Amino acid sequence: MTSTAPTNxxxxxxxxxxxxxxxxxxxxxxxxxxxSGIYIAxxxxxxxxxVLTGGDMLAPQNISNIIVQNSYILILAIGMILxxxxxxxxxxxxxxxxxxxxxxxxxxxxxxxxxxxxLLITLIGGGLIGAWQGYWIAYFGIPAFIVTLAGMLLxxxxxxxxxxxxxxxxxxxxxxxxSNGFTDGYLGNVGLGMLGGAxxxxxxxxxxxxxxxxxxxxxxxxxxxxxxxxxxPLPLFIVKIAVAAVLVMFVVVQLARFRNLPWVLVLLAVxxxxxxxxxxxxxxxxxxxxxxxxLQAATLSGVKVKSVIFWLFVNMGVxxxxxxxxxxxxxxxxxxxxxxxxxxxxxxxxxxxxxAVQGGVGRVVGAITGGLIMGVINNGMSLIGAQxxxxxxxxxxxxxxxxxxDVWTKRRSAAASR
Amino acid sequence: MADTILRMSGITKTFPGVNxxxxxxxxxxxxxxxxxxxxxxxxxxxxxxxxxxxxxHGSYSGEIEFEGEPCRFSGIRDSxxxxxxxxxxxxxxxxxxxxAENLFLGNEQAHRGLIDWNRTNHEATKLxxxxxxxxxxxxxxxxxxxxxxxxxxxxxxxxxxxxxxILDEPTAAxxxxxxxxxxxxxxxxxxxxxxxxxxxxxxxxxxxxxDRVTILRDGRTISTxxxxxxxxxxxxxxxGMVGRDLDHRFPPHTPKIGEExxxxxxxxxxxxxxxxxxxxxxxNLVLRRGEIVGLAGLMGAGRTELAMSVFGxxxxxxxxxxxxxxxxxxxxxSVRDAIRHGIAYATEDRKRYGLNLIDDIKRNVSAAxxxxxxxxxxxxxxxxxxxxxxxxxxxxxxxxxxxxVTGKLSGGNQxxxxxxxxxxxxxxxxILDEPTRGIDVGAKYEIYTTINRLADEGKAIxxxxxxxxxxxxxxxxxxxxxxxxxxxxxxxxxxxQESLMTLMTKGQEVPS
Numbered sequence: 001m002t003s004t005a006p007t008n009x010x011x012x013x014x015x016x017x018x019x020x021x022x023x024x025x026x027x028x029x030x031x032x033x034x035x036s037g038i039y040i041a042x043x044x045x046x047x048x049x050x051v052l053t054g055g056d057m058l059a060p061q062n063i064s065n066i067i068v069q070n071s072y073i074l075i076l077a078i079g080m081i082l083x084x085x086x087x088x089x090x091x092x093x094x095x096x097x098x099x100x101x102x103x104x105x106x107x108x109x110x111x112x113x114x115x116x117x118x119l120l121i122t123l124i125g126g127g128l129i130g131a132w133q134g135y136w137i138a139y140f141g142i143p144a145f146i147v148t149l150a151g152m153l154l155x156x157x158x159x160x161x162x163x164x165x166x167x168x169x170x171x172x173x174x175x176x177x178x179s180n181g182f183t184d185g186y187l188g189n190v191g192l193g194m195l196g197g198a199x200x201x202x203x204x205x206x207x208x209x210x211x212x213x214x215x216x217x218x219x220x221x222x223x224x225x226x227x228x229x230x231x232x233p234l235p236l237f238i239v240k241i242a243v244a245a246v247l248v249m250f251v252v253v254q255l256a257r258f259r260n261l262p263w264v265l266v267l268l269a270v271x272x273x274x275x276x277x278x279x280x281x282x283x284x285x286x287x288x289x290x291x292x293x294x295l296q297a298a299t300l301s302g303v304k305v306k307s308v309i310f311w312l313f314v315n316m317g318v319x320x321x322x323x324x325x326x327x328x329x330x331x332x333x334x335x336x337x338x339x340x341x342x343x344x345x346x347x348x349x350x351x352x353x354x355x356a357v358q359g360g361v362g363r364v365v366g367a368i369t370g371g372l373i374m375g376v377i378n379n380g381m382s383l384i385g386a387q388x389x390x391x392x393x394x395x396x397x398x399x400x401x402x403x404x405x406d407v408w409t410k411r412r413s414a415a416a417s418r
Numbered sequence: 419m420a421d422t423i424l425r426m427s428g429i430t431k432t433f434p435g436v437n438x439x440x441x442x443x444x445x446x447x448x449x450x451x452x453x454x455x456x457x458x459x460x461x462x463x464x465x466x467x468x469x470x471x472x473x474x475h476g477s478y479s480g481e482i483e484f485e486g487e488p489c490r491f492s493g494i495r496d497s498x499x500x501x502x503x504x505x506x507x508x509x510x511x512x513x514x515x516x517x518a519e520n521l522f523l524g525n526e527q528a529h530r531g532l533i534d535w536n537r538t539n540h541e542a543t544k545l546x547x548x549x550x551x552x553x554x555x556x557x558x559x560x561x562x563x564x565x566x567x568x569x570x571x572x573x574x575x576x577x578x579x580x581x582x583x584i585l586d587e588p589t590a591a592x593x594x595x596x597x598x599x600x601x602x603x604x605x606x607x608x609x610x611x612x613x614x615x616x617x618x619x620x621x622x623x624x625x626x627x628x629d630r631v632t633i634l635r636d637g638r639t640i641s642t643x644x645x646x647x648x649x650x651x652x653x654x655x656x657x658g659m660v661g662r663d664l665d666h667r668f669p670p671h672t673p674k675i676g677e678e679x680x681x682x683x684x685x686x687x688x689x690x691x692x693x694x695x696x697x698x699x700x701x702n703l704v705l706r707r708g709e710i711v712g713l714a715g716l717m718g719a720g721r722t723e724l725a726m727s728v729f730g731x732x733x734x735x736x737x738x739x740x741x742x743x744x745x746x747x748x749x750x751x752s753v754r755d756a757i758r759h760g761i762a763y764a765t766e767d768r769k770r771y772g773l774n775l776i777d778d779i780k781r782n783v784s785a786a787x788x789x790x791x792x793x794x795x796x797x798x799x800x801x802x803x804x805x806x807x808x809x810x811x812x813x814x815x816x817x818x819x820x821x822x823v824t825g826k827l828s829g830g831n832q833x834x835x836x837x838x839x840x841x842x843x844x845x846x847x848x849i850l851d852e853p854t855r856g857i858d859v860g861a862k863y864e865i866y867t868t869i870n871r872l873a874d875e876g877k878a879i880x881x882x883x884x885x886x887x888x889x890x891x892x893x894x895x896x897x898x899x900x901x902x903x904x905x906x907x908x909x910x911x912x913x914x915q916e917s918l919m920t921l922m923t924k925g926q927e928v929p930s
Contacts, residue, residue: 227800230819281799283792290785293774300732300763300771301786301839302754360776 038354042369049380060258070375071264072323076346078275079319081367083312084350087292087359088144092151093320097339098159100126100324105168105334115172123321130317134310160336169333179329182260198256206252210245275364292359352402423448423613429480438464439637451614453624455655456634458717458884462617466584470504471497501581505571513560518542520559521574545573565596584615590718601627619716621652621923633658660915668891671870676707679878680847685739687727697723699902705878712893713882714918720902721882725849729763730756762845764836766852772836775825780806782824782835787843809838830861849880886915900924
């Protein structure tokens with residue numbers, strides 16, 4: 001090699017930088033399979049069961065049932081996806097659901113505390129459980145698998161100690177309403193022609209939600225354009241928004257025709273939006289991805305790795321307590337066997353929803369979709385009268401297929417970048 | 419004429435974009451100790467990997483002849499089957515197994531599928547006696563020091579009926595006493611008929627033990643010297659190792675050197691994994707604003723360990739010494755402390771320690787200074803995009819956009835992302851560890867330009883590099899590090915590759 005002038009020989013990337021502000025054309029339509037595959041799969045599964053059940057799947061009452069019956073798993077899945085993104089796991093959530101449900105029952109039923117205070121104490125209790133596990137994992141350095149496996153036994157034992165061998169109930173009206181109940185029809189019903197009567201408040205909420213989606217998406221797009229970033233071309237943007245609006249309105253109309261909005265749906269919506277913003281926009285959320293993506297690089301970038309992991313488990317504990325209260329309220333009693341195997345459903349939801357086994361990847365909306373996929377399979381198969389072993393078989397196969405797909409796309413993209 | 423046990427001729431091995439070995443010839447005589455010398459990256463390890471079958475036949479060109487027969491190894495098992503055993507610098511022992519179990523790992527002394535423990539331990543004891551290691555065969559390896567572990571590795575080689583023993587930097591991690599013992603043992607092995615090839619940076623050891631020495635430079639054989647016939651001195655070996663033309667161009671730069679920015683005094687660091695080993699001993703360094711200071715040293719000299727221990731104790735235990743920044747003594751307990759005090763460290767291993775490879779450019783750039791983009795804990799991602807895009811232009815990062823995943827970029831562009839990340843923390847002191855390792859010439863030039871510009875902005879730069887021409891072409895002043903000690907401080911005008919290499923290979927004979 002003789003003297004070499006500086007060259008641009010470093011062009012290992014086969015595309016030149018796109019001009020900022022201009023959409024990159026057809027390439028953008030080539031959807032990222034790894035990210036969008038889950039939503040396509042969800043749509044296909046819903047479609048399949050709708051056909052198999054002759055439309056019963058999407059009937060007003062059934063949609064309501066799917067949401068209410070899976071709410072606690074979905075709440076757990078939100079916490080679980082964060083833990084998994086950071087590269088850890090939590091096997092104890094089922095037992096924590098039981099223990100916190102029992103705690104709530106003692107506070108509300110036996111001690112007659114006002115329910116908001118009892119709820120607050122229960123959530124703090126869940127946070128303390130999370131802090132206990134987070135300490136051993138983050139600061140003591142025991143793998144999360146072991147600590148939470150121990151926690152699974154410990155907190156089931158705690159449940160049994162609190163409850164003896166019997167359930168405690170009934171729960172106050174307010175808690176039952178949160179778990180099982182629906183918003184009131186403050187404004188009465190309106191006729192929707194051949195669809196029959198529907199609750200006006202629910203419809204208004206639905207319209208406001210759609211308006212909110214349109215507004216935030218439009219403002220985000222405008223801001224991106226102002227910063228001369230690449231955005232979806234306008235027609236695609238409109239199609240995406242329209243699809244989202246139609247889906248939201250469809251669900252809301254169906255719910256309004258049945259018994260208004262379930263309170264847990266309102267709660268879930270708040271949690272999903274809150275945690276999505278947290279993961280995308282908050283410094284803490286970014287640090288979760290950094291820790292899971294490359295622990296050493298995060299450490300050498302000054303991220304307080306141990307503290308991030310600790311607080312993730314505290315958060316998981318609080319969410320498990322919330323799920324515990326909702327589950328107990330739904331059964332109207334705290335039960336020693338409550339929450340059995342919930343951890344498996346929550347973990348499956350996260351992985352079906354696109355989390356990577358090695359950590360660093362995953363989205364809250366993905367975990368929710370993963371949870372809904374399993375909920376729809378449960379619900380749809382029971383509608384067509386399938387046996388429980390068949391349901392398990394299908395759920396197992398779906399989990400395996402989802403992770404296999406994830407590994408496959410990753411390997412393919414690794415091969416393509418070579 | 420002594421007979422030849424090993425002849426490697428015309429060996430050429432290429433990795434994508436790099437010629438690791440070009441037409442290398444090596445001839446080893448039966449019953450000699452043959453040393454191989456060369457700088458970091460000269461191709462020593464690659465050559466040994468070709469020989470041992472780690473790089474299988476077909477992945478290189480050229481011929482290997484062992485004991486007069488051509489060899490086409492497709493893996494380590496093949497070469498070991500012929501009696502060629504390599505002992506790597508990083509010992510490959512299973513720490514929780516006993517000495518005996520390690521000795522016969524993969525070669526278990528079994529009878530009808532069941533391991534015969536009596537025979538295993540008996541044979542192990544015999545092997546230990548041959549290498550002069552007085553330990554019980556059932557002792558777990560983890561309880562031994564590095565020196566004794568090295569002997570276990572040699573005993574393991576003996577158990578494989580070794581005819582040609584290759585030792586890669588066998589004394590790098592050993593103290594003087596253990597080194598002396600090991601060298602004696604190697605002489606003993608030679609006298610019992612085992613041919614030895616030894617790769618070493620310690621030239622005084624090479625002179626003491628080797629019968630012949632082959633020098634590699636930039637993937638080529640430079641010469642083979644015979645200790646008995648040629649007049650071999652350390653200087654002669656050194657000039658063979660470094661005597662190359664300056665084949666890189668460096669951007670012109672006139673330094674504007676200002677105030678002292680960072681002073682490190684009496685800095686001592688112990689190894690976190692090897693008990694009692696001192697990795698950096700009593701180091702003193704001064705960095706000034708606008709000055710590019712080099713840190714030269716061979717593999718294992720403690721360069722990275724020195725840098726990382728200063729960077730908020732990211733490496734090492736038992737750290738002592740003082741850090742003075744802008745005239746005030748500071749204590750850096752964590753990486754956050756270091757960043758807050760305006761110190762940045764860009765790692766030598768960007769894939770393992772530098773980047774989140776599954777995330778995109780903009781989030782990697784912002785990772786170490788996310789607080790600058792956040793208000794009350796919320797990140798302004800448009801601002802983040804803007805910042806990252808700005809660095810993409812300034813450092814000429816070639817990617818479709820800053821939303822591209824870093825794992826798919828070339829090495830040079832990944833390095834620019836790492837640099838961007840640390841420049842964005844707005845440091846006063848920037849430690850760059852091998853910033854141009856494994857990247858092509860064009861990207862190197864761009865990184866040199868960036869380094870010069872950073873110095874002109876008044877930052878103090880500490881540049882760690884294995885490439886002496888790079889240090890000579892870029893630095894205003896160069897420290898040399900050898901076995902954890904600062905052995906020299908040379909202004910650019912007085913430095914030559916030879917003078918640096920002499921300082922870098924200064925052994926441990928100076929008692930503390």
